[in-house]
Amino acid sequence: MENQDKIICSELFQKQRKVEVVLYPAVLAWKEIEKSSKRSSGTSESEHGQTVKVCEIVAVHKTEDEADAQPRSHPKRINQPSQQYPHAFTVSYVRRTRQHLWRCADVTFHCADQQICEQWVQVINEQLSLLTNRPKNLLVYINPYGGKRRGERIYEQKVAPVFRQAGIFTDVIVTERANHARDHLKMEANLDDYDGVVCVGGDGMFSEILHGLVTRIQTDHGVDQNQPDAELVPCSLRIGIIPAGSTDCICFATQGTNDPVTSALHIVVGDSQPMDVCSVHHNGVFLKYSVSLLGYGFYGDVLTDSERNRWLGPARYDLSGFKTFLSHNYYGGTVSFLPADDNVGHPRDKLQCRSGCRICQHKHSSKDEHDEASEEKEKPAEDSDRGWNVIHGKFIAINSASMSCACPRSPKGLSPSAHLADGTTDLILVRKCSRLDFFRHLLRHTNNDDQFDHWFVEVHRVRKFRFEPWHPDLAPLEDASEHPESPDLSPISSLQETYDDRTAESSWNCDGEILHHTAIQVSVQCQLIRLFARGIEEQQDAEVAV
Numbered sequence: 001m002e003n004q005d006k007i008i009c010s011e012l013f014q015k016q017r018k019v020e021v022v023l024y025p026a027v028l029a030w031k032e033i034e035k036s037s038k039r040s041s042g043t044s045e046s047e048h049g050q051t052v053k054v055c056e057i058v059a060v061h062k063t064e065d066e067a068d069a070q071p072r073s074h075p076k077r078i079n080q081p082s083q084q085y086p087h088a089f090t091v092s093y094v095r096r097t098r099q100h101l102w103r104c105a106d107v108t109f110h111c112a113d114q115q116i117c118e119q120w121v122q123v124i125n126e127q128l129s130l131l132t133n134r135p136k137n138l139l140v141y142i143n144p145y146g147g148k149r150r151g152e153r154i155y156e157q158k159v160a161p162v163f164r165q166a167g168i169f170t171d172v173i174v175t176e177r178a179n180h181a182r183d184h185l186k187m188e189a190n191l192d193d194y195d196g197v198v199c200v201g202g203d204g205m206f207s208e209i210l211h212g213l214v215t216r217i218q219t220d221h222g223v224d225q226n227q228p229d230a231e232l233v234p235c236s237l238r239i240g241i242i243p244a245g246s247t248d249c250i251c252f253a254t255q256g257t258n259d260p261v262t263s264a265l266h267i268v269v270g271d272s273q274p275m276d277v278c279s280v281h282h283n284g285v286f287l288k289y290s291v292s293l294l295g296y297g298f299y300g301d302v303l304t305d306s307e308r309n310r311w312l313g314p315a316r317y318d319l320s321g322f323k324t325f326l327s328h329n330y331y332g333g334t335v336s337f338l339p340a341d342d343n344v345g346h347p348r349d350k351l352q353c354r355s356g357c358r359i360c361q362h363k364h365s366s367k368d369e370h371d372e373a374s375e376e377k378e379k380p381a382e383d384s385d386r387g388w389n390v391i392h393g394k395f396i397a398i399n400s401a402s403m404s405c406a407c408p409r410s411p412k413g414l415s416p417s418a419h420l421a422d423g424t425t426d427l428i429l430v431r432k433c434s435r436l437d438f439f440r441h442l443l444r445h446t447n448n449d450d451q452f453d454h455w456f457v458e459v460h461r462v463r464k465f466r467f468e469p470w471h472p473d474l475a476p477l478e479d480a481s482e483h484p485e486s487p488d489l490s491p492i493s494s495l496q497e498t499y500d501d502r503t504a505e506s507s508w509n510c511d512g513e514i515l516h517h518t519a520i521q522v523s524v525q526c527q528l529i530r531l532f533a534r535g536i537e538e539q540q541d542a543e544v545a546v
């Protein structure tokens with residue numbers, strides 16, 4: 001940093017200390033000139049001083065009220081700095097606290113000269129205006145009925161003040177019915193007026209925003225969503241998520257916490273996290289988009305049952321989970337999938353998707369190359385069955401996890417190494433097994449053991465997959481030859497077993513909504529959307545090297 005050009009440098013006064021304050025293009029730094037035993041916290045501190053990244057400064061303003069600028073706990077000393085340094089400015093910046101939580105902290109500097117004070121405010125504001133990724137105008141949708149019905153209060157009390165401080169203009173729509181936000185985005189919203197869309201609600205509300213925005217962009221570009229192989233147009237507007245639902249998995253998986261203030265700050269600093277979206281079709285008709293979990297069998301049944309108990313609130317998922325576990329249903333069907341290239345890793349490689357993920361970045365550059373190459377072609381090649389794997393079987397669960405699906409209850413998630421933006425989804429097949437085995441598998445989602453390390457579980461990283469349920473009259477024999485890596489699979493006797501013991505079909509749980517078709521085709525659309533998020537930060541990312 002010493003080598004960077006100083007933009008401005010002054011001797012100022014901060015918390016009873018004389019400090020040298022320097023603004024570099026990327027960092028604001030200050031260090032004590034006269035040693036004091038007291039230190040403030042929140043910024044990166046070292047023997048050289050403290051720093052804040054310019055990109056994490058929320059706002060700067062002149063501090064008009066001297067009383068506000070002085071620490072109240074030292075009334076005796078108020079006159080000392082205020083006589084010598086009567087002018088002050090305050091820098092508000094992102095401060096990391098525990099477990100990925102962000103808070104807005106203030107540091108106030110006192111100056112002897114009004115001109116210097118004003119110059120500092122002006123220069124910092126000029127640097128902030130160079131940060132073109134920051135949103136200035138946002139369209140906010142609030143679901144007043146999500147979660148514990150606190151969406152409006154959360155927005156007014158915790159989010160709006162942060163946006164105001166950062167000088168962000170907002171248009172706020174409190175939804176009046178389900179799909180209000182989706183329809184407004186699809187048909188009415190003037191998207192050119194905004195730099196992003198903010199969703200105040202849970203995963204269901206996010207799904208509305210996702211569908212509204214993606215559909216609108218495809219319509220505007222004349223892309224037919226019903227074509228399973230259509231190359232969808234990525235959304236230029238980013239989506240911010242303010243968690244206010246009973247399930248906030250997408251927020252948790254992209255920020256590491258479900259906290260409205262943290263989310264608001266990620267929006268203010270203009271973070272950008274690309275994200276894959278799965279498109280789901282049935283016989284050439286578009287059904288839904290999914291960004292987190294597509295689950296057939298166990299998770300479909302849990303959702304179906306929980307819908308009957310909505311009155312129980314979030315507790316309905318526990319009750320339905322328990323009931324579904326006891327019923328121990330399994331379902332016959334054929335799963336076909338197109339495996340991903342080796343360069344995106346494997347679901348069991350323990351490489352977790354974190355902020356600045358290497359695998360997602362690699363995928364991004366190869367996507368660019370692919371985009372350029374495909375522009376030269378008239379039309380993308382037709383899907384052939386070349387490279388597809390086919391598995392027939394009886395399954396307790398078929399899950400496709402496009403992200404880890406980590407949540408406070410299952411901190412590792414369904415697929416701990418799934419990536420947010422690598423153009424793949426992790427297809428997890430849980431075959432028919434004993435109830436005790438299935439329990440052991442579920443338990444491993446909550447501890448450090450590998451949940452895929454069971455004879456009845458297999459996991460594949462895929463770009464596309466299809467599912468066809470077995471129909472009563474047409475049930476094929478189970479084909480163990482297709483999956484040689486599962487030596488313990490049913491012996492010959494069960495291959496001869498007809499599908500007499502099947503139960504009825506299950507349903508697909510698509511990001512918390514039930515799909516009305518069981519035979520589906522799924523295709524991952526690489527980095528179709530971007531969120532105001534930066535992925536889960538490693539601890540060392542929280543500190544600036546000085």
Ligand SMILES: Nc1ncnc2c1ncn2[C@@H]1O[C@H](COP(=O)(O)OP(=O)(O)OP(=O)(O)O)[C@@H](O)[C@H]1O
Pocket residue numbers: 142143144145146147148174175176177178179180200201202203204205206208244245246247248512
């Ligand atoms: N004004 C409204 N009235 C009724 N329903 C609404 C309204 N606005 C949005 N919704 C719907 O409420 C559903 C649940 O919303 P949300 O995801 O915000 O809360 P949630 O408590 O997490 O719910 P869930 O756990 O079911 O996803 C969404 O599917 C959304 O379409």
